[in-house]
Amino acid sequence: MSKIAKLFGGGSSSSRGKRGGPTPQEALSRLRETEEMLGKKQEYLEKKIEQELATAKKHGTKNKRAALQALKRKKRYEKQLVQIDGTLSTIEFQREALENSHTNTEVLKNMGYAAKAMKAVHENMDIDKIDTLMQDITEQQEVAQEISDAISRPAGFGEEFDEDELLAELEELEQEELNRHMENVRLPSVPSTPLPSKPATSRRRADDEDDLKNLAAWAS
Numbered sequence: 001m002s003k004i005a006k007l008f009g010g011g012s013s014s015s016r017g018k019r020g021g022p023t024p025q026e027a028l029s030r031l032r033e034t035e036e037m038l039g040k041k042q043e044y045l046e047k048k049i050e051q052e053l054a055t056a057k058k059h060g061t062k063n064k065r066a067a068l069q070a071l072k073r074k075k076r077y078e079k080q081l082v083q084i085d086g087t088l089s090t091i092e093f094q095r096e097a098l099e100n101s102h103t104n105t106e107v108l109k110n111m112g113y114a115a116k117a118m119k120a121v122h123e124n125m126d127i128d129k130i131d132t133l134m135q136d137i138t139e140q141q142e143v144a145q146e147i148s149d150a151i152s153r154p155a156g157f158g159e160e161f162d163e164d165e166l167l168a169e170l171e172e173l174e175q176e177e178l179n180r181h182m183e184n185v186r187l188p189s190v191p192s193t194p195l196p197s198k199p200a201t202s203r204r205r206a207d208d209e210d211d212l213k214n215l216a217a218w219a220s
Helices: 003-007 013-019 024-059 064-123 127-152 163-183 200-219
Strands: none
Touching: 024 064
16 A cells, blocks of 8 residues: 555555544644643743742752752753653644645545546547537538628629729819819909008118128128
8 A cells, every 4th residue: 555545544444444543633633732731831830940940049048958959940840841842843743744634635535526527527528529519610600600791791783883983083073172162262352552661760771781791792
């Protein structure tokens, strides 16, 4: 038997019945109870350590014998506390491993159910029949598309026209519309009054500019 089969409860049901081993839930419950018990034991030891330390400080040099006895008890409590810490670490590791194993078992079980369901569904399916069905569907879709194209295509009774002739006729219509629009446009009449002459200041400025140009030409 493989390790995985052993881990996830492989083997006959009769052997499991004879063993009568605990279920994962029962084992996890026991481990949590043990952790809780050891946690309380830790609290008790920590309080005892504080008490013995206070006793040792109280007697000090006045009663060395009592102080030393208190320190010895404190050391024993501290040793027990270290042992409990180690035990709790081991139990925590074991609990986490059991939880993971239980989770993996449930996952594999559910995956097995899903695989069986898929197998049952596929048993009634024939690949050849599926391929034939898909081909029929494709052919029918093509036929439907051809029918849609035929229905949407113009019937063609007397509707075959020369596009160039249509464009030429459209240009003639546009030109006629333009000519009709130009006939309705009225141009403004020429004013009868003469335009005002340039102001004297403008004429004087122009004369000065001409003189400057002539002077520049003579100097060059």
